[in-house]
Amino acid sequence: MNKVAVIGGGLAGCECAWSLANRGVSVTLFEMKPHVYSEAHSEEGLAELICSNSFRSNEPETGIGLLKQEMQTLGSLVMEAALATQVPAGKALAVDRNMFSAHVTEAVVRHENIALVRREVASLDDSELQDFDAVVVAAGPLASSSLAEDLIAVVGGDSLYFYDAIAPIVSRDSINLDVAFWGSRYRPEDDDYLNCPMDEGQYKAFVKALLEGEKVVPREFEKEIHFEGCLPVEAMAERGEKTLAFGPLKPVGLEDPKTGERYHAVVQLRAENRDKTAFNLVGFQTKLKYPEQKRIFRMIPGLENAEFLRLGSIHRNTYVNAPKVLENMEIKARPGVFMAGQITGVEGYLESAASGQWLGIMLAARLQGGSVEEPPQETALGALLGHLRSEAKKYQPSNVNFGLMPGLQKRMPKKMRKGAYAQRAQESFAAWLERTGMDSR
Numbered sequence: 001m002n003k004v005a006v007i008g009g010g011l012a013g014c015e016c017a018w019s020l021a022n023r024g025v026s027v028t029l030f031e032m033k034p035h036v037y038s039e040a041h042s043e044e045g046l047a048e049l050i051c052s053n054s055f056r057s058n059e060p061e062t063g064i065g066l067l068k069q070e071m072q073t074l075g076s077l078v079m080e081a082a083l084a085t086q087v088p089a090g091k092a093l094a095v096d097r098n099m100f101s102a103h104v105t106e107a108v109v110r111h112e113n114i115a116l117v118r119r120e121v122a123s124l125d126d127s128e129l130q131d132f133d134a135v136v137v138a139a140g141p142l143a144s145s146s147l148a149e150d151l152i153a154v155v156g157g158d159s160l161y162f163y164d165a166i167a168p169i170v171s172r173d174s175i176n177l178d179v180a181f182w183g184s185r186y187r188p189e190d191d192d193y194l195n196c197p198m199d200e201g202q203y204k205a206f207v208k209a210l211l212e213g214e215k216v217v218p219r220e221f222e223k224e225i226h227f228e229g230c231l232p233v234e235a236m237a238e239r240g241e242k243t244l245a246f247g248p249l250k251p252v253g254l255e256d257p258k259t260g261e262r263y264h265a266v267v268q269l270r271a272e273n274r275d276k277t278a279f280n281l282v283g284f285q286t287k288l289k290y291p292e293q294k295r296i297f298r299m300i301p302g303l304e305n306a307e308f309l310r311l312g313s314i315h316r317n318t319y320v321n322a323p324k325v326l327e328n329m330e331i332k333a334r335p336g337v338f339m340a341g342q343i344t345g346v347e348g349y350l351e352s353a354a355s356g357q358w359l360g361i362m363l364a365a366r367l368q369g370g371s372v373e374e375p376p377q378e379t380a381l382g383a384l385l386g387h388l389r390s391e392a393k394k395y396q397p398s399n400v401n402f403g404l405m406p407g408l409q410k411r412m413p414k415k416m417r418k419g420a421y422a423q424r425a426q427e428s429f430a431a432w433l434e435r436t437g438m439d440s441r
């Protein structure tokens with residue numbers, strides 16, 4: 001029997017252990033609790049949900065709804081536990097967090113191919129790890145500091161981040177192109193950016209709304225995380241009414257393409273993918289609450305009806321520059337060591353679990369001398385895995401969303417697009433299942 005060590009009994013680690021074990025691999029799952037707790041974990045159980053108890057939308061016309069279906073089809077333990085412990089939450093899947101964690105813990109402990117060892121693995125050179133055919137690091141966004149330091153030595157200090165500063169992403173279909181115009185600074189012919197112009201009155205109202213908007217209160221361990229270069233947009237606004245207009249919203253080089261007139265301020269949106277179906281708001285990392293982000297950012301001319309594919313945040317989050325340091329989830333500089341979960345730059349409970357599930361499926365095949373085709377990029381899982389390869393100037397974590405999928409070939413009314421993405425994903429996943437003979441072990 002092949003032997004794999006999994007470091008971290010969270011969402012990704014449990015799901016990875018489960019899919020490996022169900023494919024005949026012997027797994028030792030190392031979990032540091034209850035001897036060591038991160039700043040946010042507090043319960044002994046595995047797969048602890050440290051914040052919300054929601055796995056988000058069940059709607060099939062969303063990336064997360066599709067991901068749920070795909071994970072379930074592939075035999076996800078996290079989905080099994082979530083459905084068994086769900087509480088009423090409208091169109092979302094929410095759970096009783098204690099029952100959820102207990103369900104996962106019991107399933108893992110009972111599995112004949114999984115041994116749970118409660119101790120911290122502080123280094124990849126740990127002598128016990130040397131007996132395994134492969135090691136999976138699934139230590140999460142709050143990986144213990146000794147392990148994180150060890151990872152720096154392996155992947156390099158410039159490829160392991162401790163915070164993420166995420167700007168919102170909007171779908172291109174929802175941007176009003178009668179108002180927003182194409183062009184980079186001093187390069188009106190470029191189509192990598194869309195620009196949303198503001199006059200003085202609009203700018204002042206926007207700055208006022210930013211200052212008054214409700215913010216997320218940082219947790220004790222997150223208080224120190226604001227540093228120059230990733231200041232929240234509202235913190236910049238606090239420095240003075242003109243700060244944004246001289247900073248990320250500076251209008252220089254972005255004159256009106258028709259009249260050449262200079263605007264008071266310009267919000268730049270940068271293409272997020274090759275098909276230019278999604279755009280991020282440059283410099284708009286924020287601690288504003290989610291509903292406030294929608295309300296306030298829709299004040300930006302051209303974004304009145306913006307559909308947000310991702311909302312902004314600033315988090316304590318340990319993650320690697322996956323496109324640079326990983327290949328097929330394996331650390332290039334350390335063959336035999338793989339990574340899964342939030343630490344790879346996926347964002348969210350289910351996204352973390354899904355990456356662990358896929359790694360388990362792929363690694364089991366590989367250890368048994370075979371290989372398995374990755375789900376196509378049109379599927380939710382394939383799109384998420386594609387994100388781990390998407391090179392960017394500043395690699396940022398992402399949840400699963402339609403912006404990670406290839407654009408639709410046909411033009412169609414906006415209200416039909418989500419359905420078209422969903423249908424294409426379902427058909428593509430079904431064809432992949434048939435091609436690969438993948439089952440729900």
Ligand SMILES: Cc1cc2nc3c(=O)[nH]c(=O)nc-3n(C[C@H](O)[C@H](O)[C@H](O)COP(=O)(O)OP(=O)(O)OC[C@H]3O[C@@H](n4cnc5c(N)ncnc54)[C@H](O)[C@@H]3O)c2cc1C
Nearest residue numbers: 008010011012032051052121139140144341342348349352
């Ligand atoms: C403060 C915070 C709040 C979040 N809130 C949400 C939310 O509300 N909704 C959402 O969808 N996502 C949220 N996330 C993002 C993410 O989805 C979760 O953190 C998710 O739990 C990540 O899954 P994971 O398996 O990668 O890591 P985790 O679930 O954190 O699992 C990692 C496990 O590894 C263990 N571990 C760490 N280091 C070691 C070591 N050296 N040796 C042995 N064990 C180790 C930890 O104790 C932990 O049990 C949040 C993240 C943070 C940081």
